Amino acid sequence: MDYDAIVIGAGHAGIEASLALSRLGFSTLLITQNLDAIGRLSCNPAIGGLAKGNLVREVDALGGEMGHLIDASMIQFRILNRRRGPAVQAPRAQADKFTYHRMAKETLEAQGKLALFQDTVVDILLGEDNSKIIGVSTERGHRITATVVVLTTGTFMEGKIFIGEYEARSGRLGESAAIGLGTALRQKGFTVGRLKTGTPARVRKSSLDFSAMVEQPGDPVMMPFSFDYQTIDRPSLQCHITWTNAETHRIIRENIHRSPLYGGKIVGKGPRYCPSIEDKVVRFPERERHQIFVEPEGVGTEEMYLNGMSSSLPEDVQVAFIRSIRGLEHAQIMRPAYAVEYDYLDPLQLYPSLESKHVKNLFIAGQTNGTSGYEEAACQGLVAGINAARKLAGEPPLILDRSESYTGVLIDDLVTKGTKEPYRMFTSRAEYRLNMRHDSADQRLTPKAHAVGLQPDEAMARLQEKLSRIEMVKDLLEKRKVEGRKAIELLRKPEIGIADLMESVPELASFEEPVCYQAELDVKYAGYVKRQERQVDRFSRMERIRIPEDFDYDALDGLSAESREKFKAVRPLSVGQAGRISGVRTSDLAILMVLLARRTDHDDEA
Amino acid sequence: MIWTRATRIRILGRMNVHTYDTKDIIYALATAWGTAPIAVIRISGQGCVEALKPLFSRPEALGASASHTVLHGDLIDPKYKNPIDEVLVTVFRDGRGYTGEESVEISCHGSIPGIESIFAQLKDVGMRPASPGEFTFRAFMHGRMDLTRAEAVMEIVSSQSRLSHSLALGRLEGNLFSLIEEIKQQVLQVVSMVELQLDYAEDEIADDVAFPFEALEEAKRRIDALLSTYEMGKLYGEGARVVLAGATNAGKSTLFNLLLREERSIVSEVHGTTRDFIESKTVLDGIPVRLYDTAGLRESSDAIEMEGIRRTRKLLSEADLILLMLDGTEHDDTSVSQYRHLLEDPRCILVWNKTDLTTKPPAKGSYPLSAKRGEGFATLRDEMVRRLTKETDRPDGQALVIESSRQRDELKHASDALVRAVALAREELPMDIVAVELAEALHALGSLTGEVASDDILERIFSRFCVGK
Numbered sequence A: 001m002d003y004d005a006i007v008i009g010a011g012h013a014g015i016e017a018s019l020a021l022s023r024l025g026f027s028t029l030l031i032t033q034n035l036d037a038i039g040r041l042s043c044n045p046a047i048g049g050l051a052k053g054n055l056v057r058e059v060d061a062l063g064g065e066m067g068h069l070i071d072a073s074m075i076q077f078r079i080l081n082r083r084r085g086p087a088v089q090a091p092r093a094q095a096d097k098f099t100y101h102r103m104a105k106e107t108l109e110a111q112g113k114l115a116l117f118q119d120t121v122v123d124i125l126l127g128e129d130n131s132k133i134i135g136v137s138t139e140r141g142h143r144i145t146a147t148v149v150v151l152t153t154g155t156f157m158e159g160k161i162f163i164g165e166y167e168a169r170s171g172r173l174g175e176s177a178a179i180g181l182g183t184a185l186r187q188k189g190f191t192v193g194r195l196k197t198g199t200p201a202r203v204r205k206s207s208l209d210f211s212a213m214v215e216q217p218g219d220p221v222m223m224p225f226s227f228d229y230q231t232i233d234r235p236s237l238q239c240h241i242t243w244t245n246a247e248t249h250r251i252i253r254e255n256i257h258r259s260p261l262y263g264g265k266i267v268g269k270g271p272r273y274c275p276s277i278e279d280k281v282v283r284f285p286e287r288e289r290h291q292i293f294v295e296p297e298g299v300g301t302e303e304m305y306l307n308g309m310s311s312s313l314p315e316d317v318q319v320a321f322i323r324s325i326r327g328l329e330h331a332q333i334m335r336p337a338y339a340v341e342y343d344y345l346d347p348l349q350l351y352p353s354l355e356s357k358h359v360k361n362l363f364i365a366g367q368t369n370g371t372s373g374y375e376e377a378a379c380q381g382l383v384a385g386i387n388a389a390r391k392l393a394g395e396p397p398l399i400l401d402r403s404e405s406y407t408g409v410l411i412d413d414l415v416t417k418g419t420k421e422p423y424r425m426f427t428s429r430a431e432y433r434l435n436m437r438h439d440s441a442d443q444r445l446t447p448k449a450h451a452v453g454l455q456p457d458e459a460m461a462r463l464q465e466k467l468s469r470i471e472m473v474k475d476l477l478e479k480r481k482v483e484g485r486k487a488i489e490l491l492r493k494p495e496i497g498i499a500d501l502m503e504s505v506p507e508l509a510s511f512e513e514p515v516c517y518q519a520e521l522d523v524k525y526a527g528y529v530k531r532q533e534r535q536v537d538r539f540s541r542m543e544r545i546r547i548p549e550d551f552d553y554d555a556l557d558g559l560s561a562e563s564r565e566k567f568k569a570v571r572p573l574s575v576g577q578a579g580r581i582s583g584v585r586t587s588d589l590a591i592l593m594v595l596l597a598r599r600t601d602h603d604d605e606a
Numbered sequence B: 001m002i003w004t005r006a007t008r009i010r011i012l013g014r015m016n017v018h019t020y021d022t023k024d025i026i027y028a029l030a031t032a033w034g035t036a037p038i039a040v041i042r043i044s045g046q047g048c049v050e051a052l053k054p055l056f057s058r059p060e061a062l063g064a065s066a067s068h069t070v071l072h073g074d075l076i077d078p079k080y081k082n083p084i085d086e087v088l089v090t091v092f093r094d095g096r097g098y099t100g101e102e103s104v105e106i107s108c109h110g111s112i113p114g115i116e117s118i119f120a121q122l123k124d125v126g127m128r129p130a131s132p133g134e135f136t137f138r139a140f141m142h143g144r145m146d147l148t149r150a151e152a153v154m155e156i157v158s159s160q161s162r163l164s165h166s167l168a169l170g171r172l173e174g175n176l177f178s179l180i181e182e183i184k185q186q187v188l189q190v191v192s193m194v195e196l197q198l199d200y201a202e203d204e205i206a207d208d209v210a211f212p213f214e215a216l217e218e219a220k221r222r223i224d225a226l227l228s229t230y231e232m233g234k235l236y237g238e239g240a241r242v243v244l245a246g247a248t249n250a251g252k253s254t255l256f257n258l259l260l261r262e263e264r265s266i267v268s269e270v271h272g273t274t275r276d277f278i279e280s281k282t283v284l285d286g287i288p289v290r291l292y293d294t295a296g297l298r299e300s301s302d303a304i305e306m307e308g309i310r311r312t313r314k315l316l317s318e319a320d321l322i323l324l325m326l327d328g329t330e331h332d333d334t335s336v337s338q339y340r341h342l343l344e345d346p347r348c349i350l351v352w353n354k355t356d357l358t359t360k361p362p363a364k365g366s367y368p369l370s371a372k373r374g375e376g377f378a379t380l381r382d383e384m385v386r387r388l389t390k391e392t393d394r395p396d397g398q399a400l401v402i403e404s405s406r407q408r409d410e411l412k413h414a415s416d417a418l419v420r421a422v423a424l425a426r427e428e429l430p431m432d433i434v435a436v437e438l439a440e441a442l443h444a445l446g447s448l449t450g451e452v453a454s455d456d457i458l459e460r461i462f463s464r465f466c467v468g469k
């Protein structure tokens, strides 16, 4: 074998996978089409957001890199929903795209045991009985072998972009698609589908009239995504808000027939929740206007991103509708909006470890699994990398469950329910979200990463230190009286935040922002979080009834034919997971449950 | 461990352990056990038609029969080739029978020795008698019914009055299921609204969405209405215990017989005729009643009689209704006070008997009766029903009434969670906190219909099965 591991694609998934593998001591090759596009932010120049911010912090707690990359490149930081509940608060940062990419590349280059190579993978090599991967072959004719392979092709596998009547075989505008691999995988029996997504136009900063827009500043204090340090100090830029209007909508409606989507040229399914502007106009005719965020793409560039305006309409139409918007009347388009359609692999073909069920030692992560978003890609890449390494080491996989992380929810959803449209993380997907606050990701996951070998002892020590400082803050609030009441009681009132107590409890100033923030959420919501425990309990009971991987469903009398087929396709690892497969009947679960319970009894007796 | 095709399933009930083997062919009497013109034996399990062939006078016709066909013939003893009974056999092919399995129903003559000899033959060809509830268990397992329906079957089987039978039938028809489904949809709508808000930042969706208090309160009202039927459901389903107590020779046994409309208990002028309690079942205005005639309460040195009195006391403690009977010729307003502790009990009715022998006015608040002549009996009966139903109207056969404690618990759980959700929202706590309670309510409603699976649901339901259905 040339390497222990090969990672295909240096997007957000590939970066995490290759770093995890090499950091765990395995010789790893990262092959990607273009070294200058490593860690490129294809779409939005931002990391985080609701649920996604939680994912980034989970990646960090698990020993991944995304937190460091955004901390080193952020040009604006906000905690979203500060005035709302604990589960829906999340960090989001604007990134300087160039710095983000450069930091990613530098990190990979500095990593020992990790080789980088520019080429395009066109096929995978299988071992003697076709059940196991042994390497890859590339466009330029290299055959490279490895024991495990992680596939993270993003939007590039048989990618095709559309701008009105124009189409090209690209994965991003100006970057050629990876041709051949999708076809090769289809031939090898993988279920391959098409998905689509889109990105808005980039316009020139100096051509915009910001005085006609609403300013959107960042938070005064930046908080790091990473748990490795407590403070961060970077310059903060403004974003702006403007709105579409009746004229914008009229232009779009009159030209809708020129969209490749409406003309039927695009077959892939797009994301419902992140629709193109033409979709929004058609689907919500009663809405008078839609919000547009104008965001800088970086510090050393004039390109501005029009968040909320993705489109695949022809460029002349784009010019017209963009210029109908306040503040954008003279906008110069530097890059047009476009849609991209690409191959994805049905994630039902994966185990929760992200290993393929058909081909052993092949792990798949990121957009290739039907997700969309950098954060979604990164957390999968990390888990795939960890589990590929554990496979190499002969260790059982790391599987995170739905009650402990968004990462666990995401992977469980993918491998249990599959997806027919680009899957994006949402708060509402996580049932036990109160337990999964972004600020507690280290408590939840760092010990696991430490056990796996991706977090050093110092990370555990830092975690202990942070927890003890949070306790110190709580003690302080407990002891101190403000206007005759304990400070801690005041903080429980909805309208009072910890910042309001700074004056009366000046010692608070000596604690770092993340410590105060977390103490505040703990105090405010401790009583309510308890109520969720019973739900978590019920969940865990069902997860604990394990089903062996090779369980013979055909031998199980009484199952309905539909459920039997579904069980065989998904191969759930627990009765809990079996219950989440869509369309499985309770009675079939009941059969499984009593049977497995009996089996456990039986084993106990034996 | 090797998996055989036969699946043995064991339900661990709190008290009883049933081992169900879904591969076995099982049989049971589907009609009441006893002498009747016709009895129906139900057989279920893969291959049961084939297995029955050697016992049937027309094996080829049986083997070739389509689903839902009826064959006429004799059941025979294969050893001696002699007919045992003339029967009708109804065949249900795979997936079509009550259990969702291949099954057969034999209509035979309803004599107990006849049925027993058929059972012996069935056993000989490898079938086995069904365990309690096994037919319903199989039907549930094969997706033929949801939980509320499965529970209704069990309630029908054990129902003791025509009214409780028809209430359970309503549940079997899925009325309960559809009502809960409706309530669930109502809650679900609120949940989707709340969760939608969780997915957007405050700069995308403003906080001005009004919280749907009204919808939640409405859902709670509907749940509570259903909950309030539980006492009723239990009364008509499980029935009530009525105990006749009082001094010796007061006429308890006479009234007992009157309520039963038969000479069940010995009546005599000797004090202490009834030495141990006698129990019998009757139906009072649709309410199944267990009636107890007891040993009269008096000072006694007789060991047997003292034991009888001790048992009377125990029965009194478990009674839903106590009829304290006194001989009107021997008592007046003041002498009654020796029974004060019973009279103060809200379950107690004072019956003033033998009014035909005296013109003295009956004690205050008592029900005058001549058990011998039947005077005052109708009034007493009405009062008994009134007390048992706690004055609520008797449900008509169409009403939706729950009688399982599991259903009551889930409904209570759902209702409590909704109350908490509404309270939290009123205190203006954030939606992610409120959502926890809404999820709890949805879970409880889902468990009720069995759409949410959990390990304890099955245990609670299938531990109280009875044979046959």
Ligand SMILES: Cc1cc2nc3c(=O)[nH]c(=O)nc-3n(C[C@H](O)[C@H](O)[C@H](O)COP(=O)(O)OP(=O)(O)OC[C@H]3O[C@@H](n4cnc5c(N)ncnc54)[C@H](O)[C@@H]3O)c2cc1C
Pocket (backbone or CB within 6 Å): A008, A009, A010, A011, A012, A013, A014, A031, A032, A033, A034, A037, A038, A039, A040, A041, A042, A043, A044, A119, A120, A121, A122, A152, A153, A154, A155, A156, A157, A171, A172, A178, A181, A197, A198, A199, A274, A310, A338, A339, A340, A365, A366, A367, A368, A371, A372, A373, A374, A377, A378, A424
């Ligand atoms: C036009 C467009 C619009 C988007 N819109 C949104 C959006 O609206 N919302 C959202 O959340 N996300 C959006 N994204 C998605 C976001 O960019 C991805 O989710 C994220 O980048 C996925 O990360 P990844 O690691 O899976 O793949 P990518 O970041 O796409 O990285 C894949 C990498 O692998 C390389 N590669 C692929 N195939 C091969 C091969 N065979 N051999 C060698 N190298 C290969 C590619 O060159 C690329 O560098 C959009 C992306 C695009 C292109």
Ligand SMILES: Nc1nc2c(ncn2[C@@H]2O[C@H](COP(=O)(O)OP(=O)(O)OP(=O)(O)O)[C@@H](O)[C@H]2O)c(=O)[nH]1
Pocket (backbone or CB within 6 Å): B247, B248, B249, B250, B251, B252, B253, B254, B255, B266, B267, B268, B269, B270, B271, B272, B273, B274, B275, B294, B295, B296, B353, B354, B355, B356, B357, B369, B370, B371, B372, B373
């Ligand atoms: N005249 C008259 N005699 C009654 C009436 N009710 C009962 N008796 C008679 O009273 C006697 C006692 O009746 P029982 O019914 O045996 O009384 P009991 O309370 O069961 O007595 P013990 O079993 O001995 O406690 C019998 O001779 C009955 O016929 C009544 O209403 N009028």
Ligand SMILES: [Mg+2]
Pocket (backbone or CB within 6 Å): B252, B253, B254, B265, B266, B267, B273, B274, B294
């Ligand atoms: Mg008597």
